[in-house]
Amino acid sequence: MKFLPIVELATKGPVFDCRMCGQCVLHSTGMTCPMTCPKTLRNGPCGGVRDDGHCEVKPEMPCVWTAAEGRSHHALMPNSWEDHFSELHPPVDNQLRGSSSWLNLITKRDKQFPAGWVGRTMADDGAEPADEPRSALGEVDDISGLDQGFHERTSIG
Amino acid sequence: MSRLRQLAESRSRPIVTAEFPSIDGGNLDTVKAKLDPILAFVDAINATDNPAAHAHASNSSIAIALKMLGAEPIMQVVCRDKNRLAAQADIVGAALFGVVNVCALTGDDVTAGDEPQARRVFDLDGPQLVKVMSGLAEGRYLSGRKISPAPELFVGAVENPFGPPQHYRVERAKLKSDAGARFMQLQIGYQPLVLESFIAGCVANGVAARTALLPTVVLTKTARALSFMHDNVPGISVPEPTRARIAGASDIPEESFQLTLELARHALSLDGVAGIHIADFRHDGSLARLVSELNLSVSEPTDPSAPSDPSDPSEPNAPTAR
Numbered sequence A: 001m002k003f004l005p006i007v008e009l010a011t012k013g014p015v016f017d018c019r020m021c022g023q024c025v026l027h028s029t030g031m032t033c034p035m036t037c038p039k040t041l042r043n044g045p046c047g048g049v050r051d052d053g054h055c056e057v058k059p060e061m062p063c064v065w066t067a068a069e070g071r072s073h074h075a076l077m078p079n080s081w082e083d084h085f086s087e088l089h090p091p092v093d094n095q096l097r098g099s100s101s102w103l104n105l106i107t108k109r110d111k112q113f114p115a116g117w118v119g120r121t122m123a124d125d126g127a128e129p130a131d132e133p134r135s136a137l138g139e140v141d142d143i144s145g146l147d148q149g150f151h152e153r154t155s156i157g
Numbered sequence B: 001m002s003r004l005r006q007l008a009e010s011r012s013r014p015i016v017t018a019e020f021p022s023i024d025g026g027n028l029d030t031v032k033a034k035l036d037p038i039l040a041f042v043d044a045i046n047a048t049d050n051p052a053a054h055a056h057a058s059n060s061s062i063a064i065a066l067k068m069l070g071a072e073p074i075m076q077v078v079c080r081d082k083n084r085l086a087a088q089a090d091i092v093g094a095a096l097f098g099v100v101n102v103c104a105l106t107g108d109d110v111t112a113g114d115e116p117q118a119r120r121v122f123d124l125d126g127p128q129l130v131k132v133m134s135g136l137a138e139g140r141y142l143s144g145r146k147i148s149p150a151p152e153l154f155v156g157a158v159e160n161p162f163g164p165p166q167h168y169r170v171e172r173a174k175l176k177s178d179a180g181a182r183f184m185q186l187q188i189g190y191q192p193l194v195l196e197s198f199i200a201g202c203v204a205n206g207v208a209a210r211t212a213l214l215p216t217v218v219l220t221k222t223a224r225a226l227s228f229m230h231d232n233v234p235g236i237s238v239p240e241p242t243r244a245r246i247a248g249a250s251d252i253p254e255e256s257f258q259l260t261l262e263l264a265r266h267a268l269s270l271d272g273v274a275g276i277h278i279a280d281f282r283h284d285g286s287l288a289r290l291v292s293e294l295n296l297s298v299s300e301p302t303d304p305s306a307p308s309d310p311s312d313p314s315e316p317n318a319p320t321a322r
């Protein structure tokens, strides 16, 4: 392990139960790490939450996403998390597992998403599949500015 | 165009969908035997994807079989068992056989099933899978690689209006609707007032208008079925008075049917509901009886301006179940 990941784990580990996914979203979940969700959901809570707000998988554990949703309406920080909570978070980039999210934040590596996620095809990016077998990454600064789903047909209904 | 899509867009009459029973062995005749009793009473049928985390004949194989047998399948895709590559391959592959309707689910955890030792995948989650499906429909994989011609897909999702935090479920429905879900099957529930407030929220935020909301009712025959769901199925709770009503009835199968009928009538009476999804645990012809007592007809949808709504949503059906 390099230096930065060690420092990040040493500080975030004990407080937030950090799992070193390399793409920290604590800022939009009211400081609850979603990677402690047994299903590692990035957009929770799932439909299995128990009546008492505890996790479907671990009855003794409060559902992290239900807790996060509660904390997103924090009295001392009005609106700060609330607005971000219902954003559609992109799929985890498994290449970043174990790397420092702080470094990825500075280098903007955590802002790069598969071209298809940001509504582009490789052809748009000048990388035809034949030349470029790997996923074309598009960089997006603010995911809240992204179309959530249909890009060409957003106006259905 | 799929019938489900046609009805979801036109809302010319209530939509009826049903769950297809799991298949574990046999051949196409085995599938046909399960299909025959329900085919005439539904618009589209769910080909499930390892429901309750038990392995069965796969979602894509059942969806293709249903298609071959003249039914319109809704292929469920859960996030638990396959990563983003496999999920996309299944959808694009099934589309080659004319499987158009696809429905994204996060999926019960492996611990809900009979192989709790299995590795859980959840490479994507439910809302992400909806968006990935929308991308496929537009002719690209998540990677950005082009699919030409683009598969014809009609994308949907599920939501649990009864799961905590209940006030947030409306937001979550919107998240999936924004991601491209145009139909949404709702979790089984026995709390009509909770359903009512969820639907009202979806009407207020615009989800109900562009996404066809389909509450689910389940046909049961015994008191044990209700307690089993209450105790064992993640995300389902059956209030104690409801369980007591069934357990104390003199004719339990009939009382169970009446409960389902009341819940279905109530759901269909709500402004913003586009139809009903039926899970049948009885397999005794009750599905046909339910559809007929609800006055639902599932004839080929024609002119949206043609005959009036047969379910008569204005009929006051006060739910007695709580």
Ligand code: SF4
Residues within 6 Å of the ligand: A036, A037, A038, A039, A040, A041, A044, A045, A046, A047, A048, A049, A050, A054, A055, A056, A057, A058, A062, A063, A064, A065, A066
């Ligand atoms: S109940 Fe909450 S913590 Fe448990 S799997 Fe579902 S979203 Fe994750």
